[in-house]
Amino acid sequence: MKIIDTFRYASDAATGNPLRTSLLILAMSIGVAAVVILTALGDGARRYVVGEFSAIGTNLVIVLPGRSETRGFNPANLITNTPRDLTLNDASALLRLVGVERVSPILVATTEINASGKLREAMLLGTNADYILVRKQKLALGRFLTKGDLGHGAAEVVLGAVIRREIFGTENPLGKTVRVGDRRLRVIGVLSEGGQGMGMTTDELLIVPVATAQAMLNTNTLFRIMVEARSREQIGEVKARVLKMLTQRHEGEEDVTVITQDAVLKTFDKILNVLTLGVAGIAAISLAVAGILVMNVMLVSVAQRTAEIGLLKALGATSASVRQLFMVEAVLLSLTGAVVGVGLGYLGAAILRSFYPTFPAYPPLWAVLAGLGTALFSGLVFGVMPARRAAQLDPIQALSKR
Amino acid sequence: MADAESLIALNGIERTFYLGDSQVHALRNVNLTISRGEYIAVMGPSGSGKSTLLNLIGLLDRPDAGTYQLEGRDVTTLVPDELAKVRSERIGFIFQSFHLVPRLTAAANIELPLTLAGIPAAERTKRVEQALKEYGLTDRAQHRPNELSGGQRQRVAIARATVQRPAVLLADEPTGNLDRVTGEEVVRLLEALNAQGMTLIVVTHDQALGARARRQIIMEDGNVLSDVIRAPDQAT
Numbered sequence: 183m184k185i186i187d188t189f190r191y192a193s194d195a196a197t198g199n200p201l202r203t204s205l206l207i208l209a210m211s212i213g214v215a216a217v218v219i220l221t222a223l224g225d226g227a228r229r230y231v232v233g234e235f236s237a238i239g240t241n242l243v244i245v246l247p248g249r250s251e252t253r254g255f256n257p258a259n260l261i262t263n264t265p266r267d268l269t270l271n272d273a274s275a276l277l278r279l280v281g282v283e284r285v286s287p288i289l290v291a292t293t294e295i296n297a298s299g300k301l302r303e304a305m306l307l308g309t310n311a312d313y314i315l316v317r318k319q320k321l322a323l324g325r326f327l328t329k330g331d332l333g334h335g336a337a338e339v340v341l342g343a344v345i346r347r348e349i350f351g352t353e354n355p356l357g358k359t360v361r362v363g364d365r366r367l368r369v370i371g372v373l374s375e376g377g378q379g380m381g382m383t384t385d386e387l388l389i390v391p392v393a394t395a396q397a398m399l400n401t402n403t404l405f406r407i408m409v410e411a412r413s414r415e416q417i418g419e420v421k422a423r424v425l426k427m428l429t430q431r432h433e434g435e436e437d438v439t440v441i442t443q444d445a446v447l448k449t450f451d452k453i454l455n456v457l458t459l460g461v462a463g464i465a466a467i468s469l470a471v472a473g474i475l476v477m478n479v480m481l482v483s484v485a486q487r488t489a490e491i492g493l494l495k496a497l498g499a500t501s502a503s504v505r506q507l508f509m510v511e512a513v514l515l516s517l518t519g520a521v522v523g524v525g526l527g528y529l530g531a532a533i534l535r536s537f538y539p540t541f542p543a544y545p546p547l548w549a550v551l552a553g554l555g556t557a558l559f560s561g562l563v564f565g566v567m568p569a570r571r572a573a574q575l576d577p578i579q580a581l582s583k584r
Numbered sequence: 585m586a587d588a589e590s591l592i593a594l595n596g597i598e599r600t601f602y603l604g605d606s607q608v609h610a611l612r613n614v615n616l617t618i619s620r621g622e623y624i625a626v627m628g629p630s631g632s633g634k635s636t637l638l639n640l641i642g643l644l645d646r647p648d649a650g651t652y653q654l655e656g657r658d659v660t661t662l663v664p665d666e667l668a669k670v671r672s673e674r675i676g677f678i679f680q681s682f683h684l685v686p687r688l689t690a691a692a693n694i695e696l697p698l699t700l701a702g703i704p705a706a707e708r709t710k711r712v713e714q715a716l717k718e719y720g721l722t723d724r725a726q727h728r729p730n731e732l733s734g735g736q737r738q739r740v741a742i743a744r745a746t747v748q749r750p751a752v753l754l755a756d757e758p759t760g761n762l763d764r765v766t767g768e769e770v771v772r773l774l775e776a777l778n779a780q781g782m783t784l785i786v787v788t789h790d791q792a793l794g795a796r797a798r799r800q801i802i803m804e805d806g807n808v809l810s811d812v813i814r815a816p817d818q819a820t
Contacts, residue, residue, distance in 0.1 A: 183699060183700050183701075183702050184699075184702050184704075187699045187702075187705075191699070194687060194688065195687070198686075198687035489683060490683075490685055492683075493683045493685070494696075494700065495644070495668070495671075496642070496644060496671065496677045496683075497671070497672065497677070497696055497697045497700055497744070498668050498669065498671045498672020498673070498697060498700050498701060498748075499668060499672075499700045500664070500665045500668040500669075501664060501665070501668075502665070503700060577644045578639050578644050578645055581644075581679065581683065
C-alpha cells in the first residue's frame with residue numbers, strides 16, 4: 183500500500199467519526215496549549231526580571247561595604263572584622279584601574295524638599311556626573327550634575343519627574359531654588375519620566391553631588407560604588423582588580439562585597455529557567471493523559487471496526503499495512519491536536535499580553551517544539567498497542583462478527 | 585501431483601478447532617480437485633465444515649494437515665505476507681452481509697483492493713470506472729453504502745471482488761440477505777462471470793441456488809458426503 187493512500191485512508195477513518203475525533207483533538211490541544219501558555223508565563227517572568235535588572239546599566243560591577251558572608255562568632259571577629267566604610271577616595275582610586283570606563287559613587291537617604299510653599303518627602307541620591315551615563319538615564323530638561331572634583335560639592339539638584347510635577351506643576355523649574363533638608367539648592371535639570379531599575383523608580387529622586395549629600399548627612403561614607411567595565415569581556419578582570427585594590431586600601435582586609443550585574447543576571451536567568459521547565463513538566467502531564475486517551479480511543483476504534491479490518495485482510499492487506507493504517511490514524515489525531523493546541527497557546531499568550539502589556543509572555547520556541555514533539559511521541563507510543571491488536575485480528579472471526 | 589489443468593487441489597486436509605476441552609473436527613481428510621472455470625455449490629447443514637472449507641480455499645485459514653495447491657503452487661507453506669499477496673491477486677470474496685466500508689463511496693469500496701495492492705492512482709481510477717460501467721453502477725459511484733439498495737450493495741461487493749481479476753471467486757451465502765428478485769439478479773451476475781471463465785464456488789443453504797451449479801458438493805461433519813457433477817446436457 184502506498185504511503186499517500188495510507189494517509190488518505192487513515193484520515194478518512196478519522197473524519198468518519200467527527201465527534202470522537204474532535205473530542206480527542208480537543209483533549210490533545212488542551213495539553214499542548216497548557217504547555218505553551220505556562221512556558222510563556224514562565225519565560226515571560228524570566229524576561230521581565232532580566233529586563234528590569236538590565237535597566238540599571240550595562241557591564242556593571244557593584245561594590246557594597248561589608249562581607250556578605252555569614253561567619254560564626256569568634257572573639258577575633260570583634261577586632262579584625264569591623265568593615266571599613268567605602269569612601270570617596272576609594273571611588274577615585276577605582277577610576278584609575280585598567281578596564282574601568284566610569285565610576286559612580288552612590289549615597290542614598292530620605293529627605294524633604296520644600297519649595298513654592300510645598301513640602302514633600304523624597305529620596306536623596308548623592309552621586310557624580312557620570313551617574314547618568316552609567317545608569318543610562320535621560321534628561322527631560324536642563325543639564326545633569328557638573329563634572330569636577332568629587333570632594334567639591336556644588337549647591338545644585340536634578341529633580342525626578344514626579345517631584346517636579348508635584349512641586350512646580352507646569353512651571354519651568356530650571357534656575358529656581360529649592361530647600362532640601364537644611365540646604366538651599368538650585369535646580370539645574372529634570373529627569374525624564376519612567377526611569378526604572380532594581381524595583382525603584384527614578385521619578386521621585388533628588389540627585390545632588392555626592393559631596394553635597396555627604397555634607398548634608400554629615401557623613402563621609404558611601405552606600406555603593408558602581409563601576410562600569412569597558413566591555414563585557416573585561417567584567418571578570420575588573421571585578422578582580424576592584425577587589426584587590428580595595429583590599430589593599432583597607433589594610434589587607436577583604437571587607438567589601440563585589441557583585442557583577444552579569445552574575446546576578448545569570449542567577450536570575452537560571453532560577454527562572456528552572457521554574458519554566460518545572461511548569462512545563464507539570465503541563466506535560468496533561469499531554470501524557472491525552473496520550474492515554476488516544477490509546478483508549480484507538481482501542482475502541484479497533485473494536486468497532488473489527489469487520490472492516492477482517493475485510494481488509496480478506497482483500498489482501500498484510501498485517502503490516504493494517505498496523506500502519508492505525509498507527510497513522512493515531513499520529514494524525516495527535517498531531518492535529520498538537521497543531522490546534524499550539525494555535526490556542528499562542529492565542530492565550532496574546533490575550534495575556536493584551537491584559538498585561540508590560541509582561542512579555544511569549545512562548546519560547548523550545549517549548550513549542552517540545553509540546554509538538556511530545557504530542558507526536560505520545561501518539562506513536564500509545565498508538566502501537568491498538569495498531570498491533572488490529573494487525574493481529576483473526577480475519578475469519580473478524581468477518582463473522584456483525 | 586495435480587495435473588496442470590486443476591486450479592485447486594486439496595489433499596488430505598484436516599482442520600480441528602478446540603473449544604475449551606472439546607475438539608471439533610471441522611474438516612476430516614478432505615480431498616478435492618477443482619478445475620478452472622468450474623461452477624460449484626457447497627452445501628450442507630450448519631457446522632458441516634463448508635465455511636471452514638471456503639476460508640481455507642480463500643487462504644484466510646490454514647489446514648492442520650494435508651496440502652493445498654493453488655494453480656500448481658503449494659500454498660500451505662507460505663508466510664502470512666505471501667498469503668496476503670495471493671489473496672490480493674488470485675482470490676475474490678463475496679460475503680452474505682456484503683462487508684462494504686460504510687464511510688467510503690461505492691467507487692472507493694471497489695478501489696480498495698487496488699489501493700491495498702499499491703497500484704498507482706491513475707490506473708486505479710481507470711479500472712474502477714470500467715468496473716462501475718460493467719456492473720451498471722456508474723450513476724451510483726459517489727453514493728455511500730447506506731444510500732444503496734441491497735442488490736446494489738452486493739453488486740458493489742462483486743465489483744470489488746473481481747476488480748483484481750482473480751482466479752477464483754468465493755461466495756458465502758451471496759443471496760442470504762437479499763429478497764428473491766434481487767437474489768436472482770445477483771446469481772445471474774455471478775453465473776455470467778462464470779460463463780466468462782471465472783471459477784465460482786458458492787456456499788449456500790439454499791437448495792434452489794445450489795441446484796443451479798454444475799457441480800454440487802454436499803458436506804456433513806467435516807466430510808465430503810457427495811460430489812456430483814451434473815451431465816452437461818442437463819445444464820440450462
